[in-house]
Amino acid sequence: MAEFPGDLYFAESHEWARIEDDGTITVGISDHAQDSLGDVVFVELPEVDATVEAGGEAGVVESVKAASDIYAPVSGTITAVNTALEDAPETVNESPYDNGWFFKMKPDNLDDVKAMMNAEAYESFCENEDH
Amino acid sequence: MGHKTPIYELHLEQGAKIVDFGGWDMPIHYGSQVEEHHAVRNDAGVCDVSHMTIVDLTGADATVWLRRLISNDVAKLTTTGKALYSGMLNDQGGVLDDLIVYRTESGYRIVVNCATREKDLAWMNEQTEGFDAVLEERADLAILAVQGPAAIDKVTSLVGPGHGAVIAQLKPFVGLPSGNWFIARTGYTGEKGVEIMLPAEDARQLWQQLMSAGVQPVGLGARDTLRLEAGMNLYGSDMDESVTPYESNMAVTVVLEDHDFIGKAALQAQLAQGVSRQLVGLVMLERGVLRAHYPVFRNNVQVGEITSGAHSPTLGHSIALARIETGEGDLEVEIRNKRLPVKQVNPPFARNGKQVYKLD
Numbered sequence: 001m002a003e004f005p006g007d008l009y010f011a012e013s014h015e016w017a018r019i020e021d022d023g024t025i026t027v028g029i030s031d032h033a034q035d036s037l038g039d040v041v042f043v044e045l046p047e048v049d050a051t052v053e054a055g056g057e058a059g060v061v062e063s064v065k066a067a068s069d070i071y072a073p074v075s076g077t078i079t080a081v082n083t084a085l086e087d088a089p090e091t092v093n094e095s096p097y098d099n100g101w102f103f104k105m106k107p108d109n110l111d112d113v114k115a116m117m118n119a120e121a122y123e124s125f126c127e128n129e130d131h
Numbered sequence: 132m133g134h135k136t137p138i139y140e141l142h143l144e145q146g147a148k149i150v151d152f153g154g155w156d157m158p159i160h161y162g163s164q165v166e167e168h169h170a171v172r173n174d175a176g177v178c179d180v181s182h183m184t185i186v187d188l189t190g191a192d193a194t195v196w197l198r199r200l201i202s203n204d205v206a207k208l209t210t211t212g213k214a215l216y217s218g219m220l221n222d223q224g225g226v227l228d229d230l231i232v233y234r235t236e237s238g239y240r241i242v243v244n245c246a247t248r249e250k251d252l253a254w255m256n257e258q259t260e261g262f263d264a265v266l267e268e269r270a271d272l273a274i275l276a277v278q279g280p281a282a283i284d285k286v287t288s289l290v291g292p293g294h295g296a297v298i299a300q301l302k303p304f305v306g307l308p309s310g311n312w313f314i315a316r317t318g319y320t321g322e323k324g325v326e327i328m329l330p331a332e333d334a335r336q337l338w339q340q341l342m343s344a345g346v347q348p349v350g351l352g353a354r355d356t357l358r359l360e361a362g363m364n365l366y367g368s369d370m371d372e373s374v375t376p377y378e379s380n381m382a383v384t385v386v387l388e389d390h391d392f393i394g395k396a397a398l399q400a401q402l403a404q405g406v407s408r409q410l411v412g413l414v415m416l417e418r419g420v421l422r423a424h425y426p427v428f429r430n431n432v433q434v435g436e437i438t439s440g441a442h443s444p445t446l447g448h449s450i451a452l453a454r455i456e457t458g459e460g461d462l463e464v465e466i467r468n469k470r471l472p473v474k475q476v477n478p479p480f481a482r483n484g485k486q487v488y489k490l491d
Binding site for chain 2: 038039041042044060062064065067086090093
């Protein structure tokens, strides 16, 4: 069964966001998403300092099955990217909520993050999507 | 709900993720497609391929009929057990299907694809008019493909001395009956191994024995990357009725001498005119994944497209088959509006666990 950690916010496009102490957020893809994708073999990350818009493309994840876009969950500026994924993309499968993070960003408005789905809402969203 | 193989319930026990494949509910993977791929390259894996169609051919005209039906020449099969890979063509030389033929005591055993089953059977039956050629589909048999450097030893240790003795005498690309089993040194992975055709109940038992012996269950996902690394075509992706064997890297399966076959005149005409497209291997050393239908460019002109592509777990970069216009010049593939350089190579890419293609 997929995990849905309670301290995270989720997007309908299956990214998660964690609010850090410094007001930035860390973004990755959910356990449910990595499980549907299968083995991840390639990750394309955004540029640091790039500005992104909510719902805009911010990277690509390619699994054995398909290529999928990664979207910025909110508008803001990229502050860091997880370059370790370039050599070890399988980390996305092994640790989707920790070592498998994609990028960190400074949201324009932290309230946009809090308006995302909580774990419970996202879990039922996934259940409905599977049916 | 689709068709189910006799082993379906046992796949679920192994945690299989099931997908529809040509109307069959088949395992795509059992957790990690990449791990399943490595198991076959480094040790042993078993894939349930019972969805494939087995047809036994008998009758006084079996050989004459088969020499007309397919482009390769079964006259090459000088002893019982020998196998042959061939295309079955339409009158225009288009590939209706690819198949394996084994010569048997009483005639031939033919294995064709699952997605093309109805079309193939209809075509084959149509061609029997005027011949003493009898076709019998063997839907009663399951097929387990056990592949990998340790596959033959592991199977031999499980199946008892009778079947073991048959396996011991099999040369590559030979298949022989063993009681009510048929065991062949063939496969779709580029590794050593056997394909075993056997009754449903025996298949369930052998599957369980293989699981207990630690043989990795392998889904159709890994089977696809294994065959691609081995440079083997997938029907419906790399070739179909719209292309000939010459445009599909299957020239070695065409024997123009000594026999007339359906599609021969069209192939001769194509040769006389010149073959303008070819199926080639592509290697991309840049990061990213080549996938089917990505366009291929030479000198900024699109010259074709990828027919199969994947990340190669053995090589650590992406590989593909592509059908392109013949010509000279460096190739590029367009991935998400970006052109990336690729190298043209002769398949296979990997065999027996190692890289086999060469870059200049």
